[in-house]
Amino acid sequence: SYELTQPLSVSVALGQTARITCGGNNIGSKNVHWYQQKPGQAPVLVIYRDSNRPSGIPERFSGSNSGNTATLTISRAQAGDEADYYCQVWDSSTEVFGTGTKVTVL
């Protein structure tokens, strides 16, 4: 089965840039989506199809995807960006989520 690997945690200083990676075999050939989940809340879509932002998501969130790695970038990180982040793809009619990354804003 297809696997998506994310770092367990990423720390970023307030106002700086955080990059969260999502590794998978030839992931660049797939559409990658990203979700933010704050404690006690349902996930929220922050990036779809590699690099598109849903309405209401700040421009500080951006995405890219190439080769074996997709990346979610959070620019000018704010305290409110502290959350778990999950990447997601489809493989053989099965949806696959990444292992999740906890982002801490220092």
Place this chain on the structure above:
Amino acid sequence: EVQLVQSGAEVKKPGESLRISCKGSGYSFTSYWISWVRQMPGKGLEWMGRIDPSDSYTNYSPSFQGHVTISADKSISTAYLQWSSLKASDTAMYYCARLSHGDYEDYWGQGTLVTVSS
């Protein structure tokens, strides 16, 4: 406004059956698949399966095939997730979500916490 409203928390004993629900509103319910996602305590997201409410066609993750049943009643814009015999390991938060373009979940329910304990 698109909304998915899930049924309330459940506490069950091992071996009991259960059906939880997810009611959609603010959009054409039959135009979008519904996914179900499990999140065990302190763990990540796991996709369980999806249903096309227009014809009730389902597609399950191999990890959940045979363990749960996904269904829908389009007349009342509601999708369901059910178990015939719960186990302690089914204790988790369960989310339904609208699947946009068959590709990503753009709206999520608030979650239903299922606790299975003797």
